[in-house]
């Protein structure tokens with residue numbers, strides 16, 4: 001709501017953004033669910049696709065080369081006038097008292113978060129998409145598990161393309177953890193599974209079981 005709100009002036013908006021970035025990203029301590037997910041996947045090639053825009057996977061130790069943030073991240077700032085495709089480290093502007101400005105045109109910088117598709121033109125998000133395509137191509141003939149965690153079951157941005165990819169990859173399996181009734185890809189029964197319930201509890205149990 002804060003991001004979508006109209007603020008009285010640029011300073012008020014930047015004060016809000018600083019609070020948001022501090023709370024959501026800068027001070028983030030990885031949760032038990034995040035630590036369990038890290039333990040479960042740390043020993044194999046892995047790639048995270050997320051519509052969360054709080055930069056937390058990187059904070060939790062996941063490599064920036066293996067993350068696609070489909071709606072951007074408020075760990076990055078971009079020109080509010082849209083004059084270029086560059087983004088900037090948000091924390092680099094925390095020391096200054098003034099509203100951060102675009103070095104090219106002088107407009108205020110704002111968080112690089114967007115769900116209309118513009119974000120895929122900006123770096124690093126453009127490269128993140130290429131990294132995902134390369135990852136899926138590299139592992140297309142291997143035993144890949146798509147672990148779908150808490151995604152809306154009618155989601156078209158992340159779930160639908162990953163289900164289609166799993167259906168096209170000969171050895172891929174697909175696991176859904178969700179509170180909703182699962183929608184599953186068309187795969188043979190030994191290649192698909194689902195569990196209904198709390199994500200944190202399920203990941204911690206899986207990580208303990210995998211020891």
Ligand SMILES: [Zn+2]
Nearest residue numbers: 079083102105
């Ligand atoms: Zn600009």
